[in-house]
Amino acid sequence: METVLAFVIGALYAAGLYMMLRRSIVKLIIGLAILGHAANLLIFTASGLTRARSPIIPEALSRPLAPFADPLPQALILTAIVIGFGVQAFALVLIHRAVQTGGTDDLDKMKATDT
Amino acid sequence: MLPAVLSGFAAALVASWLHRLERETAGWIIALLPAGLFLYFSGFIEIIAAGDTVAVSYAWVPTMGINLSFYADGLSLLFVLLISGIGTLVLIYSGGYLKGHPQLGRFYSFILIFMASMLGLVLADNAITLFVFWELTSLSSYLLIGFDHKREGARFAALQALLVTALGGLALLAGLLLLGQAGGSLELSVLLSRGELVRAHPLYTPILFLILAGAFTKSAQFPFHFWLPNAMEAPTPVSAYLHSATMVKAGVYLLARLHPILGGTDIWMYVVTGVGAATMLVGACLALRQTDLKRILAYSTVSALGILTLFLGLGTPAAIKAAVVFLLGHALYKGALFLVAGAVDHETGARDVDRLGGLRQAMPITAAAGGLAALSMAGLPPLFGFIGKEMLYEAAYGSLGAALPLTSAVVLASMIFVAVAGMTGFGPFTGKKTSTPKHPHEAVMSLWLGPMLLGLSGLLLGLLPASVGNSLLSPAIEAVSGQAGDLELTLWHGLNPTIALSAVTLAGGAGIYAGREALRRAASRLQMTSWWGPARWYSLLLDGLNVLARGQTRLLQSGYLRYYLLIIIATALGLAGPKLASLGGPPGLVSWQEVRFYEWSLAALILLAALVAIRSRSRLGAVAALGVVGYGVALVYVLFGAPDLAMTQFMVETLTVILFVLVFYHLPRFARLSSGLVRARDALVAVTAGALITTIILFSSNVQFHPKISGYFAEHSLPLAHGRNIVNVILVDFRGLDTLGEITVLAVAAVGVYALLKLRLREEKSK
Amino acid sequence: MTSLILSTTTRFLLPLLLMFSIFLLLRGHNEPGGGFVGGLLAAAAFALHAIAYSVGATRRLLIIDPRALIGAGLLIAVASGAAPLAAGLPFMTGQWWSPEVPALGKLQIGTPLLFDTGVYLVVLGVTLTIILSLAEE
Known part of the structure; x- marks a missing residue:
């Protein structure tokens, strides 16, 4: 499955980057969101996949039954998901305000610092 | 001894306030501190004359051998008494000289900071401690030369002095670190007895030249002497204190301090003596050309510093x-x-x-x-x-x-x-x-x-x-x-x-x-010599640096987001691509048959949704497709043993869609702004970058990174942290500090959103 | 856009979702769950309420401003980390008590749970602050 996911992730990177290269600021943020998913999946896949056994210690045992999914990348991704949400919200509102103030959604016309 | 060294920094904090309280006598009151230090350190004379030294040491970064350690021997003590004694007189003098100046309080603070730094410099035992205080004297000198910061001349001179001495300081740091390696210790008191070891070390010559670069720039030796006369832009008490009696002698101090370690070789003798002699003569001759009292004194100081260097070189x-x-x-x-x-x-x-x-x-x-x-x-x-x-x-x-x-x-x-x-x-x-x-x-x-x-x-x-x-x-x-x-x-x-x-x-x-006037006339006829002098090189170098900075800024910081992205992608491709290509074909392209049917479907769903998201003409369609991508990713987490991630991803995805829907009402429709050719170029770049990522994953899935870390967490989750959900234990216990940082970032993002949305409402209301 | 079905459903769903979010928070140390997902779920519950009724109604229901939750959450998280300092231990060392409670048996209460509660409150506060202020646009 790593092989399949490798291609999925590559495609998501391509899609996200393509959207970020657009001049429309709205597309930029969609690209950012896709890129976020892709990066999370990248960390998840790079550490190796394990089907169905989560890193939780069963009752009456003192350590998880091997093989179990690697907990460390999961912890990293969990924070990344939530942080990504915060950043995305901020970017959305920032763009919303920028479009309101600047009256354009064309990034090329937003170059000047004065409005 | 540590409180004595640091007292100046503490006093600098209250000096400005004291000046506001006691405008007339503040100088006299503040001068009590250096006077007290003078008396305190005078008490050391007897101990040191008896052949002892006084030393204290506090661990600072013990793993790297860096200590906040001080020790006083005869050389330190001579400097300490000069610094505190002349410091007392200069503080009293400043009160009269700058009487009524609105920023006199700040001036007192700067002088005190300088004094404390200088004391630390001459008392430092650890080489890193010495370097830190060395740089602090450069910084306080910068602040004091530029004290009258409204004049361009003062700002220019301050910057020049800072650049010259700080560049020398960097060389000094490198030299001291190498010296520490060669001698096996960063404590100067230890190194003093290892002079032969250091002098026989293969790195002796680089060490010597790096340290000399620091000492020569600081002590205004030829050809770095030009900053000192320009530093006369500073108020006169500063010129008396920093630029004749104490700070410019820091370089001489360093030469004297390290003489037992580095001195006595032929190369030391020729270089130090030669530079000292040149400085002595150049400074003396240039002094004759001046008519400004302070500049005459400044050049004669350069000459005197040359004499000191010359004789330390003779050894x-x-x-x-x-x-x-x-x-x-x-x-x-x-x-x-x-x-x-x-x-x-x-x-x-x-x-x-x-x-x-x-x-x-x-x-x-x-x-x-x-x-x-x-x-x-x-x-x-x-x-x-x-x-x-x-x-x-x-x-x-x-x-x-x-x-x-x-x-x-x-x-x-x-x-x-x-x-x-x-x-x-x-x-x-x-x-x-x-x-x-x-x-x-x-x-x-x-x-x-x-x-x-x-x-x-x-x-x-x-x-x-x-x-x-x-x-x-x-x-x-x-x-x-x-x-x-x-x-x-x-x-x-x-x-x-x-x-x-x-x-x-x-x-x-x-x-x-x-015959001074005749000499001066004769000398001014030689004025043309100054166009090739070191000051000229300094300005050429500075201009060149600015041209370079401006050029690369124009090239790399165009202001167009997509060019930034293109540069980043191109750099990543350029750095990683050749390396990956040299490794041959990626391994692990084999395991197709073990992929299950529903996994194929899930991958297809994600790809399809991503395609819809980038191709959709309607904003809502793109948002919906984005949501599908997110849910698809969450399903991947479900399938591969990450229930916590899956739950979080589902929740975040739901909230993100709500968020997008709320905002997209207010955003303009999708516009197609680029030409077909540009879109084709961007697609090519994006696909190449995606291919790079795919290749990297195919390579990396066969590499096991540090299995110990996760193993440790799995092993100790229950016994140490009383938790069965290892992911949660990592988040709230093992790596709790990271999580604390993360929720702080979240809070900042929320404050930012709130400010962007609400502050404007108030502003519009006031309109 | 108030709909009768949505608002009636929400009236029943909201307390259930909130209870479930607290359940997720409390069991998070041993089973899937925790402060992040719990906070997000609670925020989603309130967002549902805001859609079914109005932002004003949700704010009235909340009584306190969600921004106050952010501050409270951060304070709780820092305090839970600082608690071991009193015992002379490094910042954020986990501390555990196992009191015997008559009906529930032996409980495991520790500073990590307190910390997770702080995370819960911050996530809830952040999400609600963002969504409610945007919805008020």
């Missing part, structure tokens, strides 16, 4: 004795002359030696102080300067091999010193009275106290040289030469060759003084 017992004695004498008379020049400037409004004369009647006390200092500088008995000069002659005369050129060069510099002493301490007070911008009258007590005390101490030490010689100077000389020696300071040596040289010097100096 014979006689030369080291002479250097230490001359150092003390110079600090006393040069500090006094600067303070006198400041007082004259303050009272008359003029600093040009041609426009000053006959101030004897109007300013008798200042004139007396200036006269005493000038006599010492000219090297006349019975002043301390005479003893210092005699010892220089003796050491130069006794140096084997180059006695004749060396002695004549030192005599020439000393002749010019006589002339400079005449121009700065004698000329303004004698002769015909000239008209000056301000009507002159005697300066207030705070302005004459400092120079008077310095001048008198020059006289006192000259009359009773043995008192200071045995207790203070011989331990200092021992510290520099690394071996015990006896110092017998006497005023009268009997009739010997040096006396004859002194007489020649005096006659020659008087001649130069008499």
Whole structure:
């Protein structure tokens, strides 16, 4: 499955980057969101996949039954998901305000610092 | 000892406040601190004269051998007493000199910061501690030269001094680190006994040159001397304190301190002596060309620093004795002359030696102080300067091999010193009275106290040289030469060759003084030489740097987001691509058959949704597709043992869709702004980057990174952290600090969103 | 856009979702769950309420401003980390008590749970602050 996911992730990177290269600021943020998913999946896949056994210690045992999914990348991704949400919200509102103030959604016309 | 060193920093915090409270007497009150330090450290004289040292050490970064360690030996103590003693007088003086200046409080703070840094520098035992304080003196010097920051000249000079000394400081850091490696310790007190080890080390030459670069820039040695005269933009108390008596001697201090470790080799002797001699002559000749009181003194200071370097380079017992004695004498008379020049400037409004004369009647006390200092500088008995000069002659005369050129060069510099002493301490007070911008009258007590005390101490030490010689100077000389020696300071040596040289010097100096105007005219005809001088190189270098910075900014920081992205992607491809290609085809392209049907479907769903998201013409369609991508990713987490991630992803995805829907109502419709060609180019770039990522994953899935970390967490989750969900245990316990940082970031994002949305409402309401 | 079905459903769903979010928080140390997902779920519940009724109604229901939750959450998280300092242990060392409660048996209460509660409150506060202020546009 790593092989399949490798291609999925590559495609998501391509899609996200393509959207970020657009001049429309709205597309930029969609690209950012896709890129976020892709990066999370990248960390998840790079550490190796394990089907169905989560890193939780069963009752009456003192350590998880091997093989179990690697907990460390999961912890990293969990924070990344939530942080990504915060950043995305901020970017959305920032763009919303920028479009309101600047009256354009064309990034090329937003170059000047004065409005 | 640590509180004594750091007290200056603490006092700097309250100085400004104290000045606001006690405008008239703040200078006197603040001067109590250096006075107290002077007394405190005077208590060390007895211990150190007995051959002991005082040391304290606090662990700072113990794993790297960096300690906050200080130790006082004879050399440190001599500097400490100069710093605290002259510091006391300069603080009192500043109160009078800058009286009524709105930023006087800040000035006190800067001076105190400098004093504390300088104390730390000369007392530091650990090389890193020394470097930190070294840089702090450069920084405080920057602040003080640029104190009058509204003038462009002051800002320029401050920046120049900072750049030159800080660049030297970087070299010094590298040199000290290498020295620590070569000697096996960063503690100077340990290194002192490992000199032979260091000198035999293959890195000895680079170490020496790096450290010399630091010392030479700091002590304004040729060809780095040009920043010091420009630093005269600083208020005069600063010139007296930093740029003649103490800070510029930090480089000399470093040479003296490291002499037992690095000195005594041929390369040391040739380089240090050569640079010192060049500095001595260049400084002395340039001093003659000036008419500004402070600039004359500045160039003569450059020359004096050259003398110190020259004699430390020679390294014979006689030369080291002479250097230490001359150092003390110079600090006393040069500090006094600067303070006198400041007082004259303050009272008359003029600093040009041609426009000053006959101030004897109007300013008798200042004139007396200036006269005493000038006599010492000219090297006349019975002043301390005479003893210092005699010892220089003796050491130069006794140096084997180059006695004749060396002695004549030192005599020439000393002749010019006589002339400079005449121009700065004698000329303004004698002769015909000239008209000056301000009507002159005697300066207030705070302005004459400092120079008077310095001048008198020059006289006192000259009359009773043995008192200071045995207790203070011989331990200092021992510290520099690394071996015990006896110092017998006497005023009268009997009739010997040096006396004859002194007489020649005096006659020659008087001649130069008499013919100074003709000399100056002749020198100014040589003005054209300055276009190739080091100052010119400095400005060329600076301009070049600016051109380079502007060019690369224009190239890389175009202001178009997509070009930034293109540069980033191209860099990543350029760096990683060739390496990956060299590894051959990626492994692990095989395991197709074990992929299950629903996994294929899930991958297809994600890809399809992503395609819809980028192709959709409607905003809502794109958002919906984005949501599908997110849910698809969440399902991947479900399938591969990450229930926590899946739950979080589902929740976040739901909330993100709500968020997008709320905002997208307000956003413009999708516009197609780029041409087809540009879109094709971008697609190519994006697909190439995606291919790179895919390749990296295919390579990396066969690599196991540090299995120990996760294993540790799995092993200890239950016994140590009482939790069965290892992911949660990592988040709230093992790596709880990271999570704390993360929720803080979230809080900041929320504050940002709130501010963007709500502050504007208020602003619009007010409209 | 108030709909009768949505608002009636929400009236029943909201307390259930909130209870479930607290359940997720409390069991998070041993089973899937925790402060992040719990906070997000609670925020989603309130967002549902805001859609079904109005932002004003949700704010009235909340009584306190969600921004105050952010501050409270951060304070709780820092305090739970600082608690071991009193015992002379490094910042954020986990501390555990196992009191015997009559009806529930032996409980495991520790500073990590307190910390997770702080995370819960911050996530809830952040999400609600963002969504409610945007919805008020």
